[in-house]
Amino acid sequence: MEEIGERPAKLTSFRNIWNRLLPHIVRTKPMSDLCWECQKNNAAVYRSANLPDIVKCAKLKKQMDHLQLVAEERTLYRDMVTECKTSVVGLKLGHNPPCSRDIKGHYSFDFAQQVHIPSNPLQPGPIYFLVPRKCGIFGVSCEGIPQQVNYLIDEGMCSSKGSNAVISYLHHFFENYGRRKDVHLHCDNCSGQNKKKFVVWYFAWRVMNHLHLNLSLNFMIVGHTKFGPDWCFGLLKQNFRRTEVCSLEEMAACVKKSSTSGVNMSQLVGDESGKVLVPMYDWQKFLTPFFKPLPGIKKLQHMRFDSKQPGLILVKDSSDCEETAVQVLKDVRIRPPAALPVTVAPPGLDKKRQWYLFAKIREFCTESTQDIVCPRPAGQVSESSEDEEEIRPPPAKKSHRNKRVLKEKN
Ligand SMILES: [Zn+2]
Structure with a gap:
């Protein structure tokens, strides 16, 4: 508009005019949570309307089998949470020596969408197009209690969601809050194959060093990953939207106040000045010489580790499959040291x-x-x-952008 000498409309006016003139065209809700398998199967069912019944049945069965699998995995998750709930009655997350608690623990972990600081519920217009200081959030939830530790990751501490970061936060969590003998874990399956590899090696290392006696790592089915952390993130974001937050310290207070019963706890990974509170270790470099990749890791939904069988992982594709044993140590006689890897300084x-x-x-x-x-x-x-000027893409546009990137890749 400026080029042709007209006065451009502000965003609010644009929206008002749009809603008045074209009320039937609305923005699509973000679809990142939809399951691709469900979408494909459902589309196949619609399109089979004119096909023979036997073909229709086959297509319908495919989707029913998928939903059955989803239901089974969901039941397993619920059972693990319930079992944990009965063994942690009256307990809170706290500091304990390794394997000191003879109870079954269940934890889930995930990243939330990052937030920006400063943030104000009465957002002043000009900040919309700017990029304030970013703050990542990684949550480890113990649904049985229920409590969640939220790691607040300042932009200067770490900008990636790589395996060194994930493992370092998990390590901090276990050292400080989760030193149970038997541990079950759930996480979403969206992370890359490479990241999954290092996380699996890390748990093999933990169990080998008797930090737990038994451990199971379970992945949610892609597209059906609503679980504990999302609930806690929801509470947190709700409070974040109505609170003025201008520093990490205020963010930590906002997390704490997001639930009256103390569900959400916070842990700063480091402060704005660069002081590290949760050290980042070079787990990748530390574990690589001793372990080999797990074949077909992408498909594996369940992994079990036993301290009596160092390096051996019992894996299966779904909860009703038979387990197969896979050795991940390159040489069973050579094990990684129990000492911690070297630390990595924050990028700043x-x-x-x-x-x-x-x-x-x-x-x-x-x-x-x-x-x-x-x-x-x-x-x-x-x-x-x-x-x-760096311009922040509005949240809804993000999924389109990713799609475009995918298309370009293909
Ligand atoms: Zn699905």
Whole structure:
């Protein structure tokens, strides 16, 4: 509009005009949670309307088998939570020595969508197009209690969701909250094959070193992954949307206040100044020399580890399959040390990003948090920070963007 000399409409006016003139065209809700298998099967059922009954039946059966499998896996998850619930009556998450509690623990872990700090329920317009300081959230939930520890990951601490990060947070959780003899775990199955490999090796390492006696790792079926962490993240986000949060400390308080019964706990991975509170270890480098990949790892839904059989993993494709034993140690005589890997220093924020926060975001912070979240960087003013603007994609657009990337890849 500017190019042709007209006054462009603001976003709110645009929306109002759109809703008045084209009320029948609405934005699609994010569909990231839909199951691809369900979609494919259902489409096949619709399209079979004019086909012979026998073909229709076959297509219908395929989807019913899929739903049956989903139901079985869901039952297994519920049973594990219930079993944990009966053994943790009256308990809270707390610090204990390894294997000190002769009770069955069940935990689930996942990442939430990251949030931005500062955040204000009365969001001032200009910040919409800016990128405030990012804060990742990784939750480990004990549904039986129920309580969840939320790891708050500042942008300067870690920007990826890689295996070193996931394992380091899990390690911190087990060291501080989850030292049970027998542990069952659930997680979603969306993570890449490579990440899954390292996570599996890590659990083999834990059990081999008698940090647990028995452990099972169970993956939710892709597209049917609503579980404990989502419930806790929901509470957290609800409170986040109605609270002014201008620093990590305020974010931690917001997490704590998101439930009256103390369901959500918080743990800072590090503070804004770069001080590390949950160390990141180089698990990849540490585990790689000793372990070999698990064949067909992508398809495996269940894995069991027993401290009496170091390196041996009992795997199966679904809860009603027979178990197969697979040895993941390269050489059963050589085991990885019990000592921890070397730590990895946090990447921190680069100069450009520091100047961006100082120049564009600082004004949205409260006076007391300005120097914590967007302090003046040391050294000279960066030239690039003033003219280059990073634009945050609105949440709903994200899925379209991913789809486009996928299409391009194909
Ligand atoms: Zn499905």
